[in-house]
Amino acid sequence: MDTREQRADRRSDKGEERRMYDVLVVGSANADLTVRVARRPGAGETVLGTDLVETAGGKGANQAAAAARIGGRTALLARVGGDAYGELLLAAQRMAGTDVTPVIVDEGARTGTAMIIVDPDGDNSIVVSPGANAALTPHDVTAAKDVIAASSVVSLQLEVPMETVRAAAATAEAAGTRVVLNPSPAPDTLDRELLAVADPLVVNEHEARQLSGRTGGTAADWASALREQGARSVVVTLGGDGALVLDASGTAAIPGVRVKAVDTTGAGDAFTGALATRLAAGATLPEAARFAVRVGAAAVTKPGAQPSYPTADDLAQLPEN
Template sequence: MSESSENGEEMAYDVLVVGSANADLTVRVERRPGAGETVLGTDLVESAGGKGANQAAAAARLGARTALLAKVGDDAFGTLLLDGQREAGTELRHVLVEKGARTGTAMIVVGPDGDNSIVVSPGANARLSPADVTAAREVVAASAVLSLQLEIPPATVRAAVAVAREAGTRVVLNPSPTPESLDPELLAAADPLVVNEHEAKQLSGLADGTPADRARALLGRGARSVVVTLGGEGALALAAGESEPTAVRGPQVRAVDTTGAGDAFTGALAGRLARGSSLVEAVRLAVRVGAASVTRPGAQPSYPTMDELPD
């Protein structure tokens, strides 16, 4: 089943996110355990997460008209995910709740430096099908931007891209978790391709070189535009026809928890692009949103509104 608006009419969206929804189970440790080692951590914290749901929450909190197409189970974690999206202001009529399925779960260990290690159990995310996307063709067409990641089946991502290209909807692609190589059709649709430094290195095929070199290589491989996130250093933006990326520095903040920071960045970027901003203008907002998100624990609970952004 899916949630519906009161009048049942179709809506136009700034951002439609097609992707994963996970319950985040987070524990903080003084140091990460080595192989075969046990360490004590803090009490377990349950919160709403998943790359798709995170990006939707980030965009919605900033005022973008945002909808999420995802699949959750009819369990307590599914309720947790829906409640988190409602709080952020996301339209939920396209979230599918499957009876008897377990909601996706992410187990997160956060170290004292704020960096994290994550293991994801896909659960209901693995059941989001190409047919689900095809059935939402009118929703894709009514959206300015389609935001995609890779925590759902590859065939579903390909189907979403095919529908978006047919409808003329702009695609923002965050290829995470990173595949060994990226489907050329997905790469050709990405406007932009949003990657961190590790993802840029792997997908560009450049073992040596700078982030700028890798951004140029990814553009040369077919992406319409490329954004490389650089953590606390900000990001690089490279549009089609440009030979040099534009560096956008982020505000200096004290990192408490980096979980979901990349999703906060991507959701903000998609929302601003949907409103007609240039790539560089959108990245300028996104680095501020990403910086704000690392100053508080958790993923979605850390995402700021416009009036909470650092200078």
């Protein structure tokens, strides 16, 4: 396996080509269909909610929008259907500042959708129908290899087929492009080849515990286990308590930012998009995570996913962490 120095040399060898994009996100794009409820229903129960709200979402598109809104030069590789929801998603990305040239419009497919229920505390339950996301293939990745090579960081999630994620990770590794991997929705296990390119692996507490294979312990224990399994570095997000970072320099606890949570939908994606952007700019992992915590905190203060993502000016209104 290449050392960090060898990968850096390849990045340097690319010269000006490397600086076309800070972040390329390869992943999903969904229309979020959100209803707010007084309480989430139990099995077999019906509750009344608010009017349905349709917004742009999907973990890949969310991370791209978050990166672009804070000033990152960002592109998105995804598939959407040739329908009204596809048009909604493309318009939202353009408004955020994302280059959507790599996005594939599949006229024969339906755009992916996510059904979201939000309770008064801002917590949510989500069901995703993949639609066109399921048709993003390794061939699509191969066709975009020059875009991957021209990006400082590639950000990946697991709402598209696993073979496509593997292809994107391998293509990025071969090009010397740094890989940020957010393995969500979390699989039962994560194969070693994919884990080995994660720099960092970004997981929440539930995902960290599951993927580490440890039923007990702390976030630091889970991060250590994941690094022992092969991840180059690990970030465990802790909601309002901030994040924990583990890399070759050691462990760092990143404090949270205290805010009133309105809706947590997409907050983890805001964090990951911001983290990738700062890493592309040359920040250390703890520095990037501290900034990403602020972006994630700002995102929960407004409803929705992409509509809640802050600009640099918005972040200036938050207390320090």
